Amino acid sequence: MKALSKRNLMILGGLLLFYAAVQVLIITGILNPFYEITLATICINIILAVSLNLVTGFTGQFSLGHAGFMSIGAYVGAIINMQMNSMTGFLAGIFAGALAAAVVGILIGIPTLRLKGDYLAIATLGMAEIIRVVFLNLEITNGAAGLNGIPRFTNWTWLFLFTAAAVILINNFIRSSQGRACISIREDEIAAESMGINTTKYKVMAFAVGAFFAGIAGALYSSYFYFLKPGLFGFLKSIDILVIVVLGGMGSVTGSVIAAVLLALITTFLQAFTEIRMILYAALLVIIMIFRPKGIMGTKEITDMFRFRFGNKEERLQ
């Protein structure tokens, strides 16, 4: 199977159709600015959830620090974009932000990924807090007051492009030999190591890739909402992302996408019930977890459901 197979062309066609349809809705004004914000939130949350799923769902490393990586992308992206108020500045900001997040991910990952389970969760939580406090005290980030007037370049086109790219690239990674190496760590670290998998290397790799995409999400966020303050990236933001991953299914890319869309829609529609909004939201989460304890998708993907129609994975590879 080559890159331009029938299946991949179908996916590409479907994506373009979806993009065009939403673009038409925006231009004609059917999708008003209020729902556009929901759309942006969905895209950013998809990138965040899928990248966290790589770390937590697929590699099995429980991280509570994803908002920290997001904030690095957001601040680096915003600062570069404010210096260079142009499309080039916007794109340069995104990539610089993502790279900065990945580098921090590697630096933090090497010492912390020796820890397991709850201990790792607490270490990553601490790391995210350190990042937040650093941004709170830096001159260039304007401290607690935050950054204002970040140029707005993020629109539906860029959101769509980056979201689609993130999902496809992470999915490709998971379904490669490196991806299987990551999954084997989740399954049984001792056995993985005995089978020749350098577990430290692949944990750090997953962590860095996850941080890279969280950085992209952060940069897109800053350029869409043109306002940043350290408080946006606290503990609760990390939990929000984790909720999407767990709800969608740890180890399912499709699940993360579905959960990100679902939760954003629920939040939007619950705006009507201002007082009891959070109660309803929490109750819904509880109900979903009772009926689908492994998340909406478990570890299944949407492609598994069409397996019989398109032939199984291995046949497709040939």
Add this chain to the structure above:
Amino acid sequence: MPLLKVEKLTKSFGGLTAVSNVNMSIEKGELVGLIGPNGAGKTTVFNLLTGVYVPSSGNILFEKGTVEEEKKIIELGGLKPYNVTKQGLARTFQNIRLFKDLTVLDNVRIAMHQNVHYGMFTSFFRFNKFYQEEKQMLSEAEKLLDIFHLKDKKDELAKNLPYGEQRHLEIARALATRPSLLLLDEPAAGMNPKETAALTELIKWIRKEFDLTILLIEHDMSLVMKICERIYVLDYGMLIASGKPEEIRSNKRVIEAYLGEENSNA
């Protein structure tokens, strides 16, 4: 130089010496057994050989490479497990440690990962190299599974296989790392006599087919006495005997270790 030479290997945990001053040597192509009563330190020796534990003292020398000119002697003590596997040592576990929630095929493909040449960016962007290597890997994995009669079950989850087949899959997975020395930790544990007999044949056969050297830990004496060419006996972390199966069978110290000392007053 033998394929594996263990010199004065010692491992102590705090005040307890689990393995002390063990000397072993295994020639290429041999099938050697390591036996001893429960708690004698057999699995500790395996864990030392495979890098799970770092030896307190002593050497583990391993001859890497198949071609005469490329042969290299490597000290395994202190290497990480994945690195030991890279040198050509593969193992199975006493209590099966398959990747339970993954398919049979993925279990084998994960073990093949160390021989994959494409990098992270090829994975992300699916360059042609990705498809070529994945295709080759798939056919290799299927060939290996076919030997163990598991090809038809390649898409099943490992946990859904019957016990005997899980044991087979573990051996197949170890072979997928392309080892020259295979360590089997109680391969017949939990098997009935019929399954054990089949396993005995299988071990003999894979040794020939894959040009392997095998070291195995086993409690089932019918298997050990039948296939092992030489046997090492451990007791309380010390080597108490070594030799051909016949010699071991009649060795007084070995009988004592297993059954206790003969009481002259009784």
